[in-house]
Amino acid sequence: MxxxxxxxxxxxxxxxxxxxxxxxxxxxxxxxxxxxxxxxxxxxxxxxxxxxxxxxxxxxxxxxxxxxxxxxxxxxxxxxxxxxxxxxxxxxxxxxxxxxxxxxxxxxxxxxxxxxxxxxxxxxxxxxxxTGHPRFFNQLSSGLDIIGLAGEWLTSTANTNMFTYEIAPVFVLMEQLTLKKMREMIGWAGGEGDGLFSPGGAISNMYSVMMARYKYFPEVKTKGMSAAPRLVLFTSEHSHYSIKKAGAALGFGTDNGYVPLFVNATAGSTVYGAFDPINEIADICEKYNLWLHVDGAWGGGLLMSRKHRHKLAGVERANSVTWNPHKMMGVPLQCSAILVREKGILAGCNSMCAGYLFQPDKQYDVNYDTGDKAIQCGRHVDIFKFWLMWKAKGTIGFEQHIDKCLDLSQYLYNKIKNREGYQMVFDGVPQHTNVCFWYIPPSLRSMPDSEERREKLHRVAPKIKAMMMESGTTMVGYQPQGKNVNFFRMVVSNLAVTQSDIDFLIDEIERLGQDL
Amino acid sequence: MxxxxxxxxxxxxxxxxxxxxxxxxxxxxxxxxxxxxxxxxxxxxxxxxxxxxxxxxxxxxxxxxxxxxxxxxxxxxxxxxxxxxxxxxxxxxxxxxxxxxxxxxxxxxxxxxxxxxxxxxxxxxxxxxxTGHPRFFNQLSSGLDIIGLAGEWLTSTANTNMFTYEIAPVFVLMEQLTLKKMREMIGWAGGEGDGLFSPGGAISNMYSVMMARYKYFPEVKTKGMSAAPRLVLFTSEHSHYSIKKAGAALGFGTDNGYVPLFVNATAGSTVYGAFDPINEIADICEKYNLWLHVDGAWGGGLLMSRKHRHKLAGVERANSVTWNPHKMMGVPLQCSAILVREKGILAGCNSMCAGYLFQPDKQYDVNYDTGDKAIQCGRHVDIFKFWLMWKAKGTIGFEQHIDKCLDLSQYLYNKIKNREGYQMVFDGVPQHTNVCFWYIPPSLRSMPDSEERREKLHRVAPKIKAMMMESGTTMVGYQPQGKNVNFFRMVVSNLAVTQSDIDFLIDEIERLGQDL
Structure with missing residues (x-):
């Protein structure tokens, strides 16, 4: 030993x-x-x-x-x-x-x-x-923010629970103030509305579907899905799979339905970083009286940037928004918010009024007890690290973080868009930090398009990735999507990344891939 | 400043x-x-x-x-x-x-x-x-375990995500080994089965209902609840409200149903600490082919104690078990496991096979990627602190913890059961560490039972609690339950508590309550 x-x-x-x-x-x-x-x-x-x-x-x-x-x-x-x-x-x-x-x-x-x-x-x-290493590009969440880390150490030491003001007075208030600030950035008048930090974007998205159902068919809470017609949820092919998971879990079914209820617009899709046109979708939702949810788990952070927030134009028309500070804003895992414009619906949807926890005869204003709004009972303190980072960086610090990461992606895009051996997966400048590309080894460059070439190309990214992991030098994601064979998805969300790290990634791909 | x-x-x-x-x-x-x-x-x-x-x-x-x-x-x-x-x-x-x-x-x-x-x-x-103070008795989760704390600090520093082996190799394996050990303690042959750590007991219980539905009506995943008859979930009046929340969220409705599907047996109810008779319930479930879930969020820890595990006799007959190490075993928040006897059902129920995350062509055995079993996408690392505590204390250390806390409750029960000014809420020795009692101030002791006396007694616990909080000396929970007016629920889960702290609580209640 x-x-x-x-x-x-x-x-x-x-x-x-x-x-x-x-x-x-x-x-x-x-x-x-x-x-x-x-x-x-x-x-x-x-x-x-x-x-x-x-x-x-x-x-x-x-x-x-x-x-x-x-x-x-x-x-x-x-x-x-x-x-x-x-x-x-x-x-x-x-x-x-x-x-x-x-x-x-x-x-x-x-x-x-x-x-x-x-x-x-x-x-x-x-x-x-x-995951904090400047050459770890594998996930939407990366980086190791020192203030956030200090915040997590304190949170662990305080070891408490968000369900009541009674045992988490400071954290409950921090959550309330921070959510209000986020709603202001979304553009809801006076920052009004409600929200919660939940254990990740998938659960935040699930909340949005639950609230939509409660809004239009409140009797489902007591009578079950048989009290509603067969309902449809709309979302794009490239949207996050958690919308489908929510459909399955909540009893809608994943390929079911006749009556439109809910539309999810993605602000920053997982693979391409694409933004759905929220205003156009909002027009349709208003016309047909549908719940509009914006899944900004990945793209929500851009609201902090004066330069990039236009990509979410129309977000203020959403009924609910998912926004994960643990992704683009570098907050340590987990930190995901579900925000909702209408007050009261979160509690209406989820409350069960457990007497042992939410006594009405406490000596303080029990409106500050948040537990009955959640589908959880105990709820981890996810707010403190984010609040502390906001204090320490200011809004302006988050803006700089986001602008810098998008600049780096632009640098990568410019570097490889016309470089020999590279092919971009989608046309045009990336909207987010996602740069999706194929690396084509010399052996395939002159080969005409064919099933054989596609099969060979499909194996390139996994092979390079495996070699990267075995040499331990860098990590980047890959996946197929639709008809597209495996391609690399490069993302930047870590403030420690510099142009030299982007250069390093490209050198490494070429070093490992040249003989494939 | x-x-x-x-x-x-x-x-x-x-x-x-x-x-x-x-x-x-x-x-x-x-x-x-x-x-x-x-x-x-x-x-x-x-x-x-x-x-x-x-x-x-x-x-x-x-x-x-x-x-x-x-x-x-x-x-x-x-x-x-x-x-x-x-x-x-x-x-x-x-x-x-x-x-x-x-x-x-x-x-x-x-x-x-x-x-x-x-x-x-x-x-x-x-x-x-x-919440780690030896006189904080307010919640089922209390204490500040130093090893667990160190584990959380390390977890925050590692800042990773449980969804793939790729980015959490050590934590994924620790989770797998620890869950197997827990299944062995439940008594499932060879520790076989599956499971996950989830963000709290409410979500763990929700998983159990989802798996039951998938087991008997797998088509609900794609077709929605209309593909199943109207279903019933059974649970006791004293069971945790999360079963009802799950019913509402998943589309069953809270007062709905005709076809029995699922029975929840509580092992350690939240207020009384009562254990449902699992073997008798299992007989009925076997006879009628129902899913049996044991909610051992609070009582599961007693499986670690040779002296007390008989209270969960029959737990090995359950299809699924919720067990929260963050309650009776003193693990820092959050740490809750959902365990299931049948392999494959967790993935069957929840998988959506997202290509960008769960590539089949990775260089390692992708059966170790856990993400597609979860309703979450990202999942916080809750395992490490628990694994580290188990290493540092051994099974025997958890046993000592549990036995000591139950001994302290016994001490409290013996102290007050015949003491002037106290009345127990339920008859007999508590099964768990929950001791439920009324403190009756001198002014009410000679008053005959009446609506007026009940109303006055109902106000005693909130008043004492408010004074405790304002003086900052101790905290203990209270609530009404059914016909019973507000009573104190004392629980012990913190290893730092001694008999002197129990004595202190009683002295404090009497000091603050004597003139009410």
Whole structure:
């Protein structure tokens, strides 16, 4: 077993004496304020979870254990931004399951020492993927925002639940103010309306379908779907699959229906980054009295940019909007909002008035209890990191983030649109940061279009991706779409990315792909 | 504005020089290993988010900023376990919204300095509720497990997503192994079956209803609820309201139905902590071919205790089980599992095969990609803290936790069952840690039962609770249930609680309630 070098052993009597009498050894510079911590060399090989707080004399080992964790984490943070660090150290599932040197995933009846727990933490990071690395382009969510990270650490330490003001007073108010600010940016008069942070865009989209159904057929809540005609949901072929999932889950069926109820307009589709024309769709929805939802999970962030917000023109006409700050705005996972223009409908749709949680006779204004609006009972605190980032960057900071990422995509597009060996998947300048392209290896360049060539081209992106992951240098997504064989989808949402990283990606694709 | 004392200013040239040349000042004890951090006194009043990584020369301010956060958090942790600290410092919503001294919740266009961000973090904790305090009894989830906390800090730093093995290899495998271990404890042969961690017990319960419907009426996925007869879900009056919410959301309706589909047996009801007789219910489900779900959100943890697991006898006959380690097992929020006996049904029910995410032509075994089983797309990493706690405590550590909490409830029950001024809400020894009781102030003790007395008694618990919160000494839940007027529901799930805290609660109720 590899023992990381930093776990220095010190079994001298002095060390033991120090652990027993920890109270005196905190470095208090000033008796008026909190003691500042001091990282010491502690021997964790004979310490166990049971020796930490609330154990008697547990305070010093607790602080030292947490500081060792912080040491691991701050080193990880530093290396994540260092381009000489690999994005990942790839292993197949069976390799990790068989157990790497000193890293065994199996659980047992007996406890492990804290020394082993620290090793496990290091190894968990070692065999993971650095989603904050400037060359990780694999997902719409990427980056490692330091303020957001600090916010998450605080959120974990507060360890509370959004369902009542009673146990999350500050977070509940932060959520309320932030949602109002988001509604103002959407353009709803006075920021009026309602909303919630939900566990991701798919659930936010599900909320929109539920509210639409409640708006037009409130009796479904008590009588079930048989109280409504067979309903249709409209969404585009390129829209996110969560709309279809919601249709299946909520009892509409995925290929069902006769009576139009709901239209989803996508603001920033997952693969192409395309924006549906919201105003045109809103005209139709108004004419036929349909619920208009805008899925801005990916594109919503552009509302923060004076330069790019026109791509969502008409969003203020939507009945509901999904907007995931954890995507384009670099907020740590998870942070997704469902916003709705009409007040009261979220509670109307979901409330069950559980007496044990939402007592009407509390001493404070119980309108601040949010739990009965949600389909969840307990709800994780997703707001704080986002609120803290907004404080620390200002709206202007988010705008700069978004403008920079779109500029980088433009740079990539300009670089490859006429470059030998590249073919763009769709015509024209990308609307979002999505740049979709085929890399065509030299062996295929002169080959005429045919089924054989398409089959060969289909295998290029997966092969290059596999080699990238095995060499650990970068990661980028690929997929087929409709008739199009596998192509790369490049996206940028990480503020750490520079033009040199875009250049690196292209060099890497060419290096790995030239002999295919 | 209050500037916390620890934010020492140092604007000397030396300080500025140090910031610029940060690389040389890390305290490297050994060139072979990672640099250990050193907390210095940094002036954050002229530093902003934009000065942190990925900014040029951002490494040192980044580390120092994160260490200041850790200083705040470790002090919070220490005080949480200190009984001389208040549980909360209560303020009404309007007070916090108007802005406390130096703490303004409003967001603005321009960034705040990192000094202000640190103040905001302190204030966020100051005006919150210490859910880990040994005298916080308000919720089924309480406590602050240090290993779990470390796990959450690491999870935030890794900032990834459970949907594919590709970007969460270690976490995906940890989830798989942990779920298998949980299924073994349920008693499913060989730990076979499937499952997921979901964002809370309500969503886990929703999954169970979806799977039941898919099992018996798979065509609902594509054709909608009109493809099935009008269906009934059975659950007890005391069961969690999430079963009803699921019925409403999924299109069953809350008071609908003719054809029995699904029975929910509660293992540990929210208010009374009661266990439904699973074996008797399973007999009926087998006879009539119904899906049996066991909602063990609260009671599932007792499976870890050889002394108490008999309360869930028959759980191995369930088709699906909800089990929230974030409740009785002290895992930080959120950590809830839905477990299912039949393999394949979770994917069958929810898969939509999104090509951009779940490519079949990846280089690894794509059976490890979990995303298409979920109703979510992105899914937060909830497994790591739980896995780490299991490693650090062993199964035996969870058993001790549970047995200790149940012993403490027994202590409370014995203390008050015959004590003057107390009346138990239900007869007999509590099955879980829930102890439900009325405190009857002296003024009501000799009053005969009447509408007037019931109305007065109904107001006692809210009044005492309000005074507790205003004095900040302790928190405990209350609610009415059926014909019963407001009563206290005491629960224990925090390992830090001792008999002295139980004594304190009773003393406090009597102190605050004696003159009502």
């Amino acid at each position: 590899k023992i990381c070098g930093f776990l220095q052993k010190n079994n001298s009597l002095d060390e033991k004496g120090r652990l027993a009498g920890q109270k005196n050894l905190l470095s208090c510079d000033n008796s008026d304020r909190d003691a500042r911590f001091r990282l010491t060399e502690t021997d964790f090989s004979n310490l166990f979870a049971r020796d930490l707080l609330p154990a008697k004399n547990g305070e010093e080992p607790t602080i030292q254990f947490l500081l060792e964790i912080v040491d691991i984490l701050t080193n990880y943070v530093k290396k994540t931004f260092d381009r000489s660090t690999k994005v990942l150290d790839f292993h197949h599932p069976h390799q990790l399951l068989e157990g790497m040197e000193g890293f065994n995933l199996e659980l047992s009846d007996q406890p492990e020492s804290l020394e082993q727990i620290l090793v496990d933490c290091r190894d968990t990071l070692k065999y993971g993927v650095r | 209050k500037i916390c004392g620890f934010l020492q200013k140092n604007n000397s040239l030396d300080e500025k020089g140090r910031l610029a040349g940060q690389k040389n000042l890390l305290s490297c004890d050994n060139s072979d290993r990672d640099a250990r951090f050193r907390l210095t006194e940094t002036d954050f009043s002229n530093l902003f988010a934009r000065d942190l990584l990925p900014a040029k020369n951002g490494e040192e301010p980044t580390i120092q900023f994160l260490l200041e956060i850790v200083d705040i958090l470790t002090n919070y942790v220490k005080k949480t376990f200190d009984r001389s600290t208040k549980v909360l410092d209560f303020h009404h919503p309007h007070q916090l919204l108007e802005g406390m001294e130096g703490f303004n919740l409003e967001l603005s266009d321009q960034p705040e300095s990192l000094e202000q961000i640190l103040v905001d973090c302190r204030d966020t904790l100051k005006y919150g509720v210490r």
